[in-house]
Amino acid sequence: MCERHVLVFTVAALAVAFVGCTGKLAPDFIHPCNNTESSCLIQATQDAIPEFSKGLPQLGVPALDPFVIEELPIQLPGVKVTFIDGKVTGLRKCQVLNVEAYLEKNIFILEIRCNITIKGKYTAVGRLLLFPINGEGDSKIKIVNSVIKLNIKTKYFKDENGRDHFGIKNYRYAFDYGDRVHYTINNLFKGNPELSNTVLQFLNENWKIVTEEFGQPVVDYAMNVTIETAKKFFSAVPYDELLYVPIPKY
Ligand SMILES: *[C@@H]1O[C@H](CO)[C@@H](O)[C@H](O)[C@H]1NC(C)=O
Numbered sequence: 001m002c003e004r005h006v007l008v009f010t011v012a013a014l015a016v017a018f019v020g021c022t023g024k025l026a027p028d029f030i031h032p033c034n035n036t037e038s039s040c041l042i043q044a045t046q047d048a049i050p051e052f053s054k055g056l057p058q059l060g061v062p063a064l065d066p067f068v069i070e071e072l073p074i075q076l077p078g079v080k081v082t083f084i085d086g087k088v089t090g091l092r093k094c095q096v097l098n099v100e101a102y103l104e105k106n107i108f109i110l111e112i113r114c115n116i117t118i119k120g121k122y123t124a125v126g127r128l129l130l131f132p133i134n135g136e137g138d139s140k141i142k143i144v145n146s147v148i149k150l151n152i153k154t155k156y157f158k159d160e161n162g163r164d165h166f167g168i169k170n171y172r173y174a175f176d177y178g179d180r181v182h183y184t185i186n187n188l189f190k191g192n193p194e195l196s197n198t199v200l201q202f203l204n205e206n207w208k209i210v211t212e213e214f215g216q217p218v219v220d221y222a223m224n225v226t227i228e229t230a231k232k233f234f235s236a237v238p239y240d241e242l243l244y245v246p247i248p249k250y
């Protein structure tokens with residue numbers, strides 16, 4: 001048993017040290033359901049989110065709250081905005097609205113409501129509302145009560161040890177920006193605080209249109225990070241430690 005674990009986790013040598021030879025890989029905050037009823041899946045997901053978002057270094061799963069956007073360039077009509085060292089927080093407090101799992105059909109649906117804050121540096125070069133813009137400074141974007149609906153196509157696979165795992169084949173999502181998006185961006189126009197403030201005020205008054213324009217790349221990026229993180233988790237923890245329902249034939 002012990003040797004088999006070592007084989008499975010040659011890559012994550014730390015994992016071996018952590019689980020020892022007792023076998024269980026799932027952390028204690030995972031409360032497996034005995035069926036796929038939504039009520040149980042919602043509770044189990046809600047129980048897992050706060051700890052899961054902190055990251056599980058022993059399983060090679062990075063943190064989601066906070067997570068860092070090292071550099072994200074966004075080309076808008078006329079302006080190129082680049083986020084640098086963005087820190088995304090809030091995911092650990094997301095509220096689970098719905099979870100549905102259709103094991104035979106390989107479908108997994110997750111709906112959550114979150115307050116998300118993105119804080120970091122930015123540069124913006126181009127033209128904004130007729131004004132030439134060449135800004136750089138600090139920015140903060142606060143998204144209140146956004147609703148994210150994830151539709152995941154799952155798969156199953158066996159590890160080197162013959163144990164079954166969940167996998168993610170692909171996914172799509174819908175993002176509702178929620179009640180309000182607040183922008184705090186300083187120094188949009190270098191050396192012109194009046195114009196900077198006026199334009200920032202305009203951005204906030206028109207937050208819906210503004211967010212539709214450049215929210216998409218940010219959310220795409222965040223979704224990718226989340227899904228990549230989930231994949232790592234599912235590769236580390238076998239199916240039978242996540243759900244006490246027989247796995248369908250595959
Ligand atoms: C699943 O069943 C076991 C054994 O009956 C029980 O101890 C456990 O609480 C159940 N799990 C959930 C999430 O209901």
Ligand SMILES: *[C@@H]1O[C@H](CO)[C@@H](O)[C@H](O)[C@H]1NC(C)=O
Nearest residue numbers: 093094095113114115144145
């Ligand atoms: C988000 O923040 C708002 C306002 O502070 C609060 O009313 C709401 O309950 C929060 N939502 C979540 C999902 O934490």
Ligand SMILES: *[C@@H]1O[C@H](CO)[C@@H](O)[C@H](O)[C@H]1NC(C)=O
Nearest residue numbers: 220221223224225227228229
């Ligand atoms: C998603 O993230 C992975 C790993 O960080 C990266 O290799 C991949 O290119 C990203 N995909 C998209 C569509 O951004």
